[in-house]
Amino acid sequence: MVGMAMVALPQATPQATQTPAEKSSLLRRYLERPGFQWNCDKLAHMEFCYPGELPSSTAAGIGRDAEKTLAAELRLAGVSRYAPRIHVFLVESYGRLRELVGAYAAGASQPAEHIVCFVAGHPEALTHELNHEVMTHLWGPCEPWIAEGLAAYVTDPEEVDRQFRKLLDRHNTVPLQRMVNPAWTAAIYPSTVIYPELGSFVKYLKKTYGMERLRQVWRGGSAAIPRVLGKSLRGLEADWETSLARR
Numbered sequence: 252m253v254g255m256a257m258v259a260l261p262q263a264t265p266q267a268t269q270t271p272a273e274k275s276s277l278l279r280r281y282l283e284r285p286g287f288q289w290n291c292d293k294l295a296h297m298e299f300c301y302p303g304e305l306p307s308s309t310a311a312g313i314g315r316d317a318e319k320t321l322a323a324e325l326r327l328a329g330v331s332r333y334a335p336r337i338h339v340f341l342v343e344s345y346g347r348l349r350e351l352v353g354a355y356a357a358g359a360s361q362p363a364e365h366i367v368c369f370v371a372g373h374p375e376a377l378t379h380e381l382n383h384e385v386m387t388h389l390w391g392p393c394e395p396w397i398a399e400g401l402a403a404y405v406t407d408p409e410e411v412d413r414q415f416r417k418l419l420d421r422h423n424t425v426p427l428q429r430m431v432n433p434a435w436t437a438a439i440y441p442s443t444v445i446y447p448e449l450g451s452f453v454k455y456l457k458k459t460y461g462m463e464r465l466r467q468v469w470r471g472g473s474a475a476i477p478r479v480l481g482k483s484l485r486g487l488e489a490d491w492e493t494s495l496a497r498r
Contacts, residue, residue: 275364277361277364277366278338278364281338281340281351281352281366281368282300284350284351286350287302287350287351288303289302289303289340290302290305290310292310292314294314294318296318297314297317297321297336297337297338298336298339299313299314299317299339299341300338300339300340300341301313301340301341302341302343305371310341313371316374317381320374320377320378321333321337321381321385323378324378324381324382324386327382327405328385328386328462329462330389333388335365335388336365337366337367337384338364338365338367339368339369339377340369341368341370341371342368342370343370343371344371345357347370348370357370357373357375357376358373358377358380359380360380360381360383360384362383362387362388363387365384365388367380367381367384368380375406375407378402378405379402379403379405379406382401382402382405382406383398383402386398386401386402386469390466390469391469393469393470394431394432394433394435395436395437396430396431396432396449397431397453397465397468397469398469399437399445399446399449400449400450400452400453400454401457401465403445403446403447403449403450403453404451404453404454404457406450407450408454410447411447411450411454412451412454412495415448416495417447418444418447419492419495423444424444424448425440425445426488427452427485427488428484428485430445430449431452431473431476431484432473433472433473451495452487452488453465455487455491455494456468456480456487459490460479460480464479464480467479468480
């Protein structure tokens with residue numbers, strides 16, 4: 252590992268397990284959405300809901316993989332337990348996800364409600380959305396750039412650098428100051444740009460400065476970067492791009 256070792260964080264504060272009567276209105280809307288018939292399995296940390304026509308043996312395998320993905324997310328965060336029950340919805344296609352949540356994508360999440368949705372055949376989307384779920388619960392809300400960057404990095408740690416180098420070669424990058432700020436949202440630039448760029452940048456921060464200082468930036472926002480990391484954003488951007496060129 253390049254740079255500082257990952258700092259283990261305290262275990263998540265236990266929370267009461269949600270009972271059926273306490274299900275959020277959003278969760279009920281998903282479960283009761285017209286045109287959707289769910290089978291739901293109770294897993295170790297999840298309520299895993301999938302289309303009724305999906306064979307139970309196939310669903311069981313996907314559920315096991317989802318639990319393994321969650322375990323990897325918890326190892327990244329340095330915790331061994333996770334109290335909230337996560338409600339995971341598997342859908343058949345991008346179109347079905349849009350019917351369910353209103354977004355045309357491979358995945359979507361509502362961390363405040365502990366809801367994660369993803370399209371069958373896209374485990375990378377599950378990884379991305381589970382990262383939003385776990386880190387928001389453990390570290391609290393944050394500016395979108397660091398949430399998207401960390402999730403993109405975790406989804407494919409090696410690929411984000413390779414993809415970002417291609418963007419550099421094509422002069423198709425976005426200056427970091429346009430994204431690393433409280434006002435930016437992921438809808439402003441194409442996902443083919445923001446995920447490799449922010450993923451590679453957050454990867455650089457984690458490997459250079461360690462998980463604990465990354466957590467401080469997560470909680471303090473972009474304004475905390477000079478205080479926490481001892482450099483301006485422009486200085487970090489130059490160091491990061493130089494490190495990529497050397498590798």
